[in-house]
Amino acid sequence: MGIGKTIKRTLSGMLFIVVLLTMVPGTSFAAGGSLSAPTAVKEFEYDSTGKAAVGKVQFTFQANADGTYQYKITDESHVGLTNTGEWITVTSVALRSSSVLILYAGHNVTIQARAVDSTGAVGETAVCSITELSSETDAFLSSGAITADQRMLITYAMNEAGKPYVYAAGGPDAYDCSGFVQAVYKKMGITIPRVSGSQATAGTEAEPDSLQPGDILCFASTVGGTSVSHVGIYLGYDKFIHAPRTGDAVRIATLEGSYRSRLVTARRFLASNEIGAFVSRMYELALGRTAGTDEINYYVNLLSNRSITGADVSYGFLFSPEFINRALDNEAYVKVLYQTMMNREADAGGLDHWIGLLNGGVSREYVFQSFVMSAEYTGICDSYGIDRGDKILTDARSQNPGLTMFVSRMYTEALGREAETAGLEYYADALLNGRVTPVQAAQNFIFSPEFENKNLSDEAYVKILYRTFMGRDYDQGGLDYHLDRMANGTGRADILYGFAYSPEFQGIIASFGLK
Structure with missing residues (x-):
């Protein structure tokens, strides 16, 4: 490898980093002559936050009689990619020029290219290693901000770039728009309809302002139209790849202008x-x-x-x-x-x-x-x-939280222990279905042997009634009032009824939806 040169420029709010690699002339072969290594141009596209979207490597070959070239992708971060590590042959018919464009979304990737003559002899290899990412970008890609499936689908799609548009063609050497989209998804093991109109109703609708890589973009033929006649695959950052028309080839376009105004819907088949x-x-x-x-x-x-x-x-x-x-x-x-x-x-x-x-x-x-x-x-x-x-x-204690908390207080305040689930469920169900009233439930606890065996003083008894019925601590005036009544002969049952039928407790009961 000879000279390396880096150029940075900003376009439409995006930073492009282009690395130009000039290769030393290749080795001479007896059968095929001198097959020089191609020159390689590597370009990454970033958004304004420094997150890599898609990258491309373009290899340009010297003219040779065969017009046959090979490229190979070795992906350490995406070992499941089909053909990774294998040489793929591309002819000048498919290229329609003396250059091959390899596009990829990922990191830790090595892309190689070489020429081949008629005898099968190969020339010197040009190598581009996609490792020159900033730590922030590498962390972004490694974190899964672009999912493995999205990266794989993007790679499949972009590796078809340069193949000609042919009406009704579904690959592998040529495509129409919907044939291209269907073929790319088929490589992912996902079956989608063949024609654009049917693709526009399949999958899940994706909002135009929250597109994800891999979404299928569905376009009308005219601005404001609703009948879908063209489709492409969204790559990210307002870029998409498609097979445009007769005389053109699979290529990347920007989702702006006419394309943006003709977008009818977007469909999602990959998980975000x-x-x-x-x-x-x-x-x-x-x-x-x-x-x-x-x-x-x-x-x-x-x-x-x-x-x-x-x-x-x-x-x-x-x-x-x-x-x-x-x-x-x-x-x-x-x-x-x-x-x-x-x-x-x-x-x-x-x-x-x-x-x-x-x-x-x-x-x-x-x-x-x-x-x-x-x-x-x-x-x-x-x-x-x-x-x-x-x-x-379906459980009773989950139907009315206020009522459940009332029953729970009977356990914690009156009996001094946590409620067992079965007990909570029993009383919640009985109260909800009218088999027991709140006053009867309170009596069951307050007059139970478990409670009476505590042998509480009158003061402790009244304080518990406050916490049990009202869900709050006593006020001094109220406490003095009830203790005075008890000192003058009022029984504990009557004190309980005074709490049970007080306006304050009746309001609490009403909040439960009970009477």
Whole structure:
């Protein structure tokens, strides 16, 4: 390799880095003469934040009689790519020039090219190594900001660049627009319709202002038209690749001007990276371990084709034996809900609210369902292109949190112990269905042998009634009033009835939807 030169320039808010590599003339071959290594031009495209979108390497060959060239991609970061590490032969008919354009989205990639003569002798190889990325860009690509499937599909699509447009052709040497799109997706193992009009109604609709690499762009033939007559594959950063028309070839275009105004819809067949990140969070934050690729892809595929919902996945993780066995306290549980479902840390007010409900006896399923039904989680699922879903709660203690907390107070304040789930469920169900009134439930606790065996003083008794019925501490005036009555002969049962039929407690009962 001879001289290396780097040129940087800014176009339309994007920074282009072009590396020109001039190759030393190649070796002479007895059969085929001197076949020099081609010159290579490597170009990466960045957005304004320095994130690499797509790259290309263009090899230009000296004229030779055969017009046959080979290139090879070796991808250390994408070992699953078909033909990686294999020489691929391209003829001048397919090239329509003496240059071959190899386009790729990725990193740690080596691309090589060489000429071949009629005897099969090969010339000197030109080598371009895609490793000259900034640390920020390398971290961006390594983090999965572009998913493995998106990178693979982009690579398949861009490696068809230069092949001619032929009406009704579906490859491998020529394409029409929909034939090109179908063929690229077929290499991914994804079957889509053959014609553009049918492609425009398949898959999931993608919003034009939130396009993802791999989305199919569907265009009308006229501005404002609604009938789709042309399609292409979105690459990222307002670039797409397509087979335009007779006399042209598969190439990259910019989604602006006429193309932007003729865009009818966009269709998505690949999962957006946010879905993978959502699943990864469940493994890492709910189960405390890193998921394998197969585990992530399993859920991503089900979510993407809407076979399951976001609520299904979240519930499956957060109520799995593996998660339950972690024995998290209520605070840790709520923090996991925020991190996994909202992708953020809990705010202090929200954290206190949910912990208060859980400490008051409300079920974790109820809190989970409240997260699922929130506007925030709904918006997140919508942005991922997945169904939010729902969680139907059937247990009685999850139907009315205020009522459940009242029953829980009977246990904690009157009996001085945590409520057992069966007891909470029994009383919540009995109260909801009218088999027991709130006053009768209170009597069952206050007049139980377990409570009476505490042998509480009158003062302690009245203080417990405040916390049990009113859910608050006593006020001094009220305490003095009740103690004075008891000192003058009023029994404990009458004091209880005074609390039970007070305007304050009746208002609490009304808030439960009970009488």
